[in-house]
Structure formats: structure tokens, C-alpha cells
Amino acid sequence: xxxxxxxxxxxxxxxxxxxxxxxxxxxxxxxxxxxxxxxxxxxxxxxxxxxxxxxxxxxxxxxxxxxxxxxxxxxxxxxxxxxxxxxxxxxxxxxxxxxxxxxxxxxxxxxxxxxxxxxxxxxxxxxxxxxxxxxxxxxxxxxxxxxxxxxxxxxxxxxxxxxxxxxxxxxxxxxxxxxxx
Amino acid sequence: xxxxxxxxxxxxxxxxxxxxxxxxxxxxxxxxxxxxxxxxxxxxxxxxxxxxxxxxxxxxxxxxxxxxxxxxxxxxxxxxxxxxxxxxxxxxxxxxxxxxxxxxxxxxxxxxxxxxxxxxxxxxxxxxxxxxxxxxxxxxxxxxxxxxxxxxxxxxxxxxxxxxxxxxxxxxxxxxxxxxxxxxxxxxxxxxxxxxxxxxxxxxxxxxxxxxxxxxxxxxxxxxxxxxxxxxxxxxxxxxxxxxxxxxxxxxxxxxxxxxxxxxxxxxxxxxxxxxxxxxxxxxxxxxxxxxxxxxxxxxxxxxxxxxxxxxxxxxxxxxxxxxxxxxxxxxxxxxxxxxxxxxxxxxxxxxxxxxxxxxxxxxxxxxxxxxxxxxxxxxxxxxxxxxxxxxxxxxxxxxxxxxxxxxxxxxxxxxxxxxxxxxxxxxxxxxxxxxxxxxxxxxxxxxxxxxxxxxxxxxxxxxxxxxxxxxxxxxxxxxxxxxxxxxxxxxxxxxxxxxxxxxxxxxxxxxxxxxxxxxxxxxxxxxxxxxxxxxxxxxxxxxxxxxxxxxxxxxxxxxxxxxxxxxxxxxxxxxxxxxxxxxxxxxxxxxxxxxxxxxxxxxxxxxxxxxxxxxxxxxxx
Amino acid sequence: xxxxxxxxxxxxxxxxxxxxxxxxxxxxxxxxxxxxxxxxxxxxxxxxxxxxxxxxxxxxxxxxxxxxxxxxxxxxxxxxxxxxxxxxxxxxxxxxxxx
Numbered sequence: 001x002x003x004x005x006x007x008x009x010x011x012x013x014x015x016x017x018x019x020x021x022x023x024x025x026x027x028x029x030x031x032x033x034x035x036x037x038x039x040x041x042x043x044x045x046x047x048x049x050x051x052x053x054x055x056x057x058x059x060x061x062x063x064x065x066x067x068x069x070x071x072x073x074x075x076x077x078x079x080x081x082x083x084x085x086x087x088x089x090x091x092x093x094x095x096x097x098x099x100x101x102x103x104x105x106x107x108x109x110x111x112x113x114x115x116x117x118x119x120x121x122x123x124x125x126x127x128x129x130x131x132x133x134x135x136x137x138x139x140x141x142x143x144x145x146x147x148x149x150x151x152x153x154x155x156x157x158x159x160x161x162x163x164x165x166x167x168x169x170x171x172x173x174x175x176x177x178x179x180x181x
Numbered sequence: 182x183x184x185x186x187x188x189x190x191x192x193x194x195x196x197x198x199x200x201x202x203x204x205x206x207x208x209x210x211x212x213x214x215x216x217x218x219x220x221x222x223x224x225x226x227x228x229x230x231x232x233x234x235x236x237x238x239x240x241x242x243x244x245x246x247x248x249x250x251x252x253x254x255x256x257x258x259x260x261x262x263x264x265x266x267x268x269x270x271x272x273x274x275x276x277x278x279x280x281x282x283x284x285x286x287x288x289x290x291x292x293x294x295x296x297x298x299x300x301x302x303x304x305x306x307x308x309x310x311x312x313x314x315x316x317x318x319x320x321x322x323x324x325x326x327x328x329x330x331x332x333x334x335x336x337x338x339x340x341x342x343x344x345x346x347x348x349x350x351x352x353x354x355x356x357x358x359x360x361x362x363x364x365x366x367x368x369x370x371x372x373x374x375x376x377x378x379x380x381x382x383x384x385x386x387x388x389x390x391x392x393x394x395x396x397x398x399x400x401x402x403x404x405x406x407x408x409x410x411x412x413x414x415x416x417x418x419x420x421x422x423x424x425x426x427x428x429x430x431x432x433x434x435x436x437x438x439x440x441x442x443x444x445x446x447x448x449x450x451x452x453x454x455x456x457x458x459x460x461x462x463x464x465x466x467x468x469x470x471x472x473x474x475x476x477x478x479x480x481x482x483x484x485x486x487x488x489x490x491x492x493x494x495x496x497x498x499x500x501x502x503x504x505x506x507x508x509x510x511x512x513x514x515x516x517x518x519x520x521x522x523x524x525x526x527x528x529x530x531x532x533x534x535x536x537x538x539x540x541x542x543x544x545x546x547x548x549x550x551x552x553x554x555x556x557x558x559x560x561x562x563x564x565x566x567x568x569x570x571x572x573x574x575x576x577x578x579x580x581x582x583x584x585x586x587x588x589x590x591x592x593x594x595x596x597x598x599x600x601x602x603x604x605x606x607x608x609x610x611x612x613x614x615x616x617x618x619x620x621x622x623x624x625x626x627x628x629x630x631x632x633x634x635x636x637x638x639x640x641x642x643x644x645x646x647x648x649x650x651x652x653x654x655x656x657x658x659x660x661x662x663x664x665x666x667x668x669x670x671x672x673x674x675x676x677x678x679x680x681x682x683x684x685x686x687x688x689x690x691x692x693x694x695x696x697x698x699x700x701x702x703x704x705x706x707x708x709x710x711x712x713x714x715x716x717x718x719x720x721x722x723x724x725x726x727x728x729x730x731x732x733x734x735x736x737x738x739x740x741x742x743x744x745x746x747x748x749x750x751x752x753x754x755x756x757x758x759x760x761x762x763x764x765x766x767x768x769x770x771x772x773x774x775x776x777x778x779x780x781x782x783x784x785x786x787x788x789x790x791x792x793x794x795x796x797x798x799x800x801x802x803x
Numbered sequence: 804x805x806x807x808x809x810x811x812x813x814x815x816x817x818x819x820x821x822x823x824x825x826x827x828x829x830x831x832x833x834x835x836x837x838x839x840x841x842x843x844x845x846x847x848x849x850x851x852x853x854x855x856x857x858x859x860x861x862x863x864x865x866x867x868x869x870x871x872x873x874x875x876x877x878x879x880x881x882x883x884x885x886x887x888x889x890x891x892x893x894x895x896x897x898x899x900x901x902x
Contacts, residue, residue, distance in 0.1 A: 016808070017808070020808065020809075020812040021812075023812065023816065024812060024815045024816060024819070027815075027816050027819045027820065027839050028819055030819075030823060030832070030835050030836070030839060031819060031820075031822060031823030031826070031827060031832065031835075031836060031839075036829055036831045036832055039831075039832050039835055040831075040835065043835050043838065043839070046816075046839070046842070047842065050842055050845070050846055053846060053849075053850075054846075054849050057849055057850045057852075057853040058853050059849045059852065059853065059861055061861070062849055062861055062864055062865065065865065065868060066845075066868070069868055069872060070838075070842075070868065070871075073872070074838070074871070074872055074875050077875065077876065077879060078831065078834075078835065078875075078879070081831060081879050081882065081883065082831060084883070085831075085882075085883075085886055085892065088829075088892060090827070090828055090829050090832075097783070097784070097787065097825075097826075098826050100787060101787055101790075101822055101825035101826050102822065102826075104787065104790045104791055104794055104825075105790065105818050105821050105822040105825070106818075107794050108790065108793065108794050108797065108818055108821065109814060109815065109818040111794065111797040111798065111800075111801050112797070112810075112814035112817070112818065113810075113811060113814060114801045115797070115800065115801050116807055116810035116811060116814065117807075133853070133856070133858070134853070134858075134861065138858060139858060139861060139862065139865070142858045142859075142862055143862055143865070146862075147862050150862075150866055154866055154869045154870070157869065157870065157873055158869065158872070158873055160873075161873035161874075161876055161877050162876075164877055164880070165876050165877055165880040168877070168880040168881060168883075168884050169880050169883065169884070778900070778901060779898060779901055780897075780898030780899060780900040780901030781894070781895050781897075781898050782833075782894050782897070783824075783825055783826075783828070783833075783894060783895065786821075786824050786825050787825050790821055790825065
């Protein structure tokens, strides 16, 4: 008779496997759909998968952030833009460029897989207790003590980005002149 | 006491700056007023300085160095912005500002119709300033600065009518010749600094007698190098070819720069450095020799020229030869005295010639003139005075100065009978050629029917009269000049009296006048007869001894040939080809490379991934 | 699941993102591909944070999310501006910098 813990671990592994594969497939969907609106929907799916994976790896806070920020805010922004610009379909033709791209990407994938054969990682013991790990409280303690400067800089970055976007969107620019050959 | 002497230099500089900045925006009258006024103010300050100097006892008049501030102080090398006020420099101030002022006034009339009136006066003021820097310098450095500046001013003024190619060429020629001299001067200054450790006149001349024995190598080198500058500036053989060509400039310029002041800078230089020259008797002898040869050489050429200004230009060379003879013989104050009288009568001759040219609308050929004595009485009289003074007619200023030099050429320590004979011969030639011009121009009938000569306006005539008075009476200043300058030269010059020699010299002068009269007054047949008999000589003279041609053959042609060769082979097929090919190949290669820069983001991304793959190859397999 | 699996998943997503960036011409989809790549790295950071029992990885992932959000906003604004001036959604036509 299997122990409860073993069953639980097995189930968890299975879920991770399924969700991980789903994420990969969703990402394939993003790049292979000809219409941007489908791509965006696949990307949302991909991000939900990733959020699930985060949960499975004890990162509750990040999972929530992933859902809210990415799948929520960013993707909504994408959808708005698509709605604004019109989701024109794109004809995918076979070309030299495309085959070169696939060649290189497959080599890259092979290389990355080969580099994945590194040995097991040694745990840093006793830094965070198991029940605290990944909670908003733990992240907050860490973020506002050890990484306060990075946090402040990030806030500055967001502010600059906001101002930049307003500038880009508000002021109209003279159309570029096409260079005459 | 002499601090106000700086004002002498300041006024013309201010005039130059003012006229070159604002010359085009102020009325013509004001331009003339500023141009003349600054030089006049400068002349007034010179008079003030002179009276200050005369108040001092003679032995205290030397070495009054007025330092404005220390400009450079680097180790043992010190350079002060200073002027030297002593009898010699004040004497030169007087000539430069005095004659300069008269000529400025004359220019107001002469250049009246020129569209670039203000530029002319700006240049003239620049010249006066430069010349004052030259004579006021208290060390060799500022001497060279002034030396180069007068060269520049001369270049600008010769080429003043810049639309005339011959004027521009003449300006270039003068500049190149002067630069040859400048180089000599600069090297001389280096040698002086090397041996004395200072450039200041006072220090050098105090130290020199204790440092060198007569005819030491160093002192010979220094004096000869300085002489290169002096010869180039004063148009002595063999650097004389620029002076006749310089007559392309406006006539006041010829009078001011190429007769009265700048060309005498060489004489001034030797007089100023007489301490050094006395240590080098060989150089002195050389100077006297070159001077007397130039005198007869230029005099002979002047006898066959038909351009009125060229005749006077050759005459200037010839008279400069006399001055060099005088300073070479060690009778400096006679040289300076002749410099002064020459400034008077030669400026007068040039201005009178300018007046003639002006009234004939630019005609310079004496064959087309004639009979002007009736229409231009003042010009005629003044020209006659100048000619008499130049010919050394008794009681004119030229008589006193030239006669004294001719006598010294025999009686001075280094004088001998050869110098004397040539000097007398040259004096005869002088009288001949100047009266040849006189008879051609003023006597007989007008030979160009279309011309309507007229007397020049008052503003040109008054300077003529002033200069004529000076040319006539300047000789009376002789004793004063001697005593005034004697502290500088350390001795009073001896005046010799030798009735026989004086009479012969006088006879030579009057003989020259008479010959000219006989040849050009009476009949044309006699002249052509003589012309035929002396055809080879005439040819030689009218081609100026072929010196220009010899220089052309020896220096210009080979240089040009080398230039053409270098241009063809080294430049076009060597350097240009290499440089062009480098440029072309780089262009080709970069055109090929620039295909990579497609401007497309996706291509760039592909390239990035390719690079990433390559780097990862190393990471994974190594 | 072990580290090998996590690395494989992450590498796959990253490669998919790369391929998408190269082969697609629509700038919006190219942006999404960039998001994919960023997410793959985020995933790796979070899982390894768990393996190492250290929160640094998660903080890092948080920062990446912040930067990504800012980047997306600015990028989309630029795309919008380009589209407004050119009325064209093909990045291959934007080659002003061609040498």
C-alpha cells in the first residue's frame, strides 16, 4: 500500500508535468497562430499555466502577481492595442529566413538541453522556514530589507515609463519621409 | 621721462585697427583725417621725445629702455615688451613719422578716387606702426617682429590693386625675397642667443667687445646672417630684384616704403649693431664692397629704363648702395645722414612722379611725357629740386651727404681708390639718369596728344613743397646729425677735406647732368647713333643684367621641373593613387558589409541568435 | 519533478519565444514572443528559488515582471505611434536604418 506522501508527490509530479507541457504547447500556439488575437489568448493561457507552476513550486505571491500583472494588466493592454490596430492575419510563407531561424533555434534548444545536465543543486538550509516560503509576508520582509534599493529603483523606472508613454501618445510627430532611392 | 614714447607706437596701431574695423562705415573725409591724424600725433610725440632727449646731457641719452611689462620669463630667457629710446631710434622715428605724415597727407589727394580708400589708409598705418616697432625694438626679438611686419605691410601695399595680376606677382616676389632675409635674421637671433644668452640690445652690445676678438668665427657668422636680412630688406645685390617690381604699388607706397623708410631698415640694422660689426672688419669690408657694386650696378640699369618709377626705384637701390658703403666704411653717422636726406629727396621725387602720373591718368612711360613744365609748374620745380639733390648739386641736401660719403670712401680707414672711383662714376650716372628723366618729362613738347595734363590739387602740392624745402635745406642739418648721433656710435665722425677729390666728384655730377642735357635736349639723331654704337651694352642694361633671367634659369626652372616631376610621379601616381585606392577599397568593402545592415529587426534578431548559438557552443562543449 | 524537467520546460519556452521573434512579422506577436522569453526565465528563477530554499530568485522574478511591464507599455506606445504615422504593421517595412 502506497504511503500518503508518496501518492501526494506522485500526483504533484504528474500535475507539474501536465501543466508544464500545456505551457509549452500554449507558447507554441502563441507563435504559430496567424491572427494576433489568438496569439494573445494563447499567451494568457500560457501565463495561467505558469502561475499554476509557480503555485506548485511554493511561490504563492508570485503566482498571484503573475495572474494580476501579466495575465491581467499586460495582456489586457495587448488586447486593447489589437483592438485598436485591427488584428490582421499574417500569411506564413516558407522562406530562407524562416528555415534559418528554425535551424538556429533547434541548435539552440539542443545546446540548452545539453547544458541542462548540470548536477543537482545544493539547498541553502535553514534560511526560510517551509511554511513561510513564498508567502507575501516573506517576500515583503525580504524586499523591504535586503532589496530596498532595487525596489525603489523599480518604482522610478515605472514612473519614467509612465511619463514616456504619455509623451509618446500625447504629442504627434511629423510623418517620417521615406528615403528615395 | 620717456614712458610717453609708447604713444608714438600706439597712435598708428589705433589708426590701423580703427580703419580696418570701421573704415567702410565712416565718411571718406574722416578716413583721411584718421589716417593722417594718427601719424601726425605720432610725429608730435616724437618731437616731444626728442626735446626730452635733448634736455639730457649727451652721455645719458643712451640705453633708455622703456619696459611696459615682462612678457616671457622662462629660465634664463627673458623677454620684455620694451622700446629703446636713444638718439638713433629717435632719429629714425623722426624720419618715419615725419616723412610718413607728409606722404599720408599726399595720399589723401592721390588716392582720392580709389574705391578702397580706407583699406589703403589702414595698410599705411599698419606700415607706420610696423616700422616704428622695428626701429623702437629694444631686443632682437622685436626687431624681427617689426622686420616681418614691415614685410607684410609692404606685401599688402604692393599688391593693393589686387585685380592687377602684375601687382600681385610683384607683391609675392617682394614677400619671398623678404622672407629669405627674415630667415637669415631669425638664425642670427638664434646664434646671438646661443652665444650671449640674451637678446636685448643693451646686454649684447655691452658683452660683445669682451667676448670676441676681431673676426671671430661666431661674430662673423652673426654679422653675415644679419646681413642677409639687411640685404634682402634694402634690395642690395643679389637680393635686389623685388624692388623695381614693387613699383606696381600705388606711388605714395613707393615713396614711403620703397624709398624713404622700409628699404633703409638694412642700413639702420647695421648702424644699430655697429658694435658687432666693428668686431668683424671682414664683414664691414664685404658690406662696403656690396654697397658700392650695387650703387653702380643699379645706376647703370637706371640709365636705360623708360618707366619713370622704375628709374627712381633703381636710383633708390643705388643710393642705398651708398649708404651701405658708408656704414661699411664705419662712418655710420654719414650713412644715417644720407638716409635722412635720401628720405627727403627720394620721397619728393616719387611724389612728384606720382603727381605727373596722376595728371596723365596713370601713364608711366617717360617717352610719352614731355613739356610738363608749363602745365605743372609746382611739380616741375619740386621735381627739379629733388633731381638736383639726388645728383648732388652743390648746396642741396644730397650734395652734403653724398659728397661726404664719397670723400670717406677714400679717406676712411678702410677706404681706397677703387671705392672712390666707383663711387664717383656712380654719382655721374646718378646725375645722368635723373636728368634724363627730367628732360624727357618736363622739357620739350608733350608726346602723347590725347592727354590733358593739369596741376595736381593743393593737398598733393603742399607736401611736395614741404619735402622740396627739406630736400633743399636738409643738408644744413649735417653737423647736428653728427653730434646728435655721436653718443650712439661712440665717436664723432671725421670730416675730410680734399679739394681735388671734391672737385672731381662735383665735376662727375655736373658732367652727368650736362651729358643728359646734350643727349636728350638737342637732337634725336645723336642718341640713336650712340644707341647703335653701344647696342650690346644697352641690351644688357635694359634687361637689367639678365639677373631675373639668371634667377629664373638657376632657381625657378629647376624648382618648377622638380615640382612637375613630383606632381606627376610622386603625387599623382604615388600618394594620390594610394590614398584614392584606400578610399575606394574601403568604400567597396563597406558597401559589401553594409548589406548586413538591412535595417530589419528580424534579421538582426536572427544574427543575434546565431551569435548566441556560437557562444553557447563554447559554453557547452568546453 | 526534478530540476532536469524544469530546465527542459524553460529551455523549450525560451526557444519557442526566440523562434517567434524571428519568424513573425507582426510587431505585437514579436512582443508576445519577448514576453515568452522573459516568462521562461522567470519560471526558472522561481523554481530554483524553491530548490535553493532562498527567496532571492523570487525577488528577482518580481523585478523582471516590473521591468517587463514597463517595457511592454513603452513598446506598445511606440508601436502605436509607428502605426499612426505609417499605417503599416509589417516590421520588415521599417528599415530606415538601412546602411
